[in-house]
Amino acid sequence: MALYDAVVVGAGIEGSATAYNLAKNGQRTLLLEQFPLPHSRGSSHGQSRITRVAYGKDDHYANMMKEGGKLWRELERESGTSLFLNCGCLAVGTPDNPFIKGTISSLARHRVNHDVLSYKNLQNRYPMLSLPPDHVGVLDYSGGVLMADKALQAFQKMYVRYGGELRDGEKVINIIPGSDVTIITSKGQYKARKLVLTVGPWATKLLPQLGIHIPLKVVLISVLYWKEKTAGEFSSDRFPAFIHDGEDIHVYALPSLEYPGHVKVCLHVGPVTNPDSRDKADTREVITEMQQYVSKYMPSLKSTPSIIETCMYTNTPDKQFVLDHHPAWKNIIIGAGFSGHGFKLSPVVGKVLSEMVMDKSPSYDLAPCQIDRLIQPKSQL
Incomplete structure (x- = not known):
């Protein structure tokens, strides 16, 4: 069985951006999606999303958005696709x-x-x-509209061009943690040094199987x-x-x-x-x-x-993201709870999650996004 540097589960905008960054950095990467692509069953479909810089009290997101705009333009250049309408x-x-x-x-x-x-x-x-x-x-x-479907397709197109492997219509059935992670799907079995979970709404079903109980x-x-x-x-x-x-x-x-x-x-x-x-x-x-x-x-x-x-x-209760390692298994990385405002930040989220996979210091302070702020004892569930 081949050993991947990373397997990313969930090919929505956050997972696709993460896989793109990994492949671009030479990581042998597999991106898994449970539904046949393209689909409209999750959180990343549709033609348009609002983008803006201002974030009020959440200044860490405003800092991310300053780089996010640059990364969106970089993806436009790489893919040859217009993704941003600057209408304010x-x-x-x-x-x-x-x-x-x-x-x-x-x-x-x-x-x-x-x-x-x-x-x-x-x-x-x-x-x-x-x-x-x-x-x-x-x-x-500086605000306007992101072309959502085109952005998702651009990340996936460039991911494959950088050598990434994409498998859709393949649902994850079980995850077996270890020094290498085993991922069992509806069609096969894979091993990876690192696993990234960007499964959107299905985090409410998958994370408890890994012992993580957070109020999503x-x-x-x-x-x-x-x-x-x-x-x-x-x-x-x-x-x-x-x-x-x-x-x-x-x-x-x-x-x-x-x-x-x-x-x-x-x-x-x-x-x-x-x-x-x-x-x-x-x-x-x-x-x-x-x-x-x-x-x-x-x-x-x-x-x-x-x-x-x-x-x-x-x-999430505080509308902050979850960008963190599994508390027990540090080679499992979680991106979850994007709370309706994660799409515009996806280039930066993908960069940060890929840095965590590659054991690099994240480019941003992720203290507001740590998972332990949300973990509940089973008695409170």
Whole structure:
């Protein structure tokens, strides 16, 4: 049986970015994916994701994002694929909202070009929005949209070009830790010096088999597309990526890109679900809430979604990632709990996880992402 330097389980954006970095650094790497590629059953599919630099109190992510932008451009050059649309990212809320205050502070601290917009400025620049008069806006000129499916395919394409081996439609059945790790799948058996687990929502099922009990929560996000009443009003040259944060509002939107004349507007939360039976989750409350939101704040859109898709978030209680070694088996490395904001950081996550595989000091302080902050005694489960 061949011995790999590393096996990466899970070919979503984090796993594919990790495998890409490993192969690029000369590591003999196998990337395993349980579903046939491409697929829409996890957290990395779809055409678009918001990207931005500001991270308020989570300054370690803002530091990562500064390099993340450079790494996305490097992947664009390597793969010959356009992955980033620089249309800006607009955050709106009340001036005393912690998210708004944190965004302004982060952008200023990291010297990112931005504007703070009064209510009148918001009305003038974005007449398609109907926001409350106590709102202000923060426009991050460095933000915009990542082309998600193309980004995932670019990582996988370059991974294979660098000599990596990719096997899809192959589910991991069992993992046997040891000085070398044995991975048993639905189709075979492999050995690796190091194992990386980037399995998204399935971390809730796989990690307990390895004795790790952490409070990950999988939620189903309804990805909703709403038709413009006036064609072109929400095009990317008029409407940036958008985040509306408030006491009871956690909404994001992207300009009309995927479907002609349709705008993606979604609630950032959803019902808890099982990744193996996610379609059983009841999303009626989310749809109703979003219909009310669109009618009130985006009256330039029709108030019933034309297209409904789904995605899953795997949330940690503090919304911080898990980037760490297994507490007992240091040759098993875990990337989990990306909490709906990990996609844009995936080039840096992949770099950091690959550094851990290669026994290098990580490029960033990973103290906020250590797994022991979340491990629960079985009596508390």
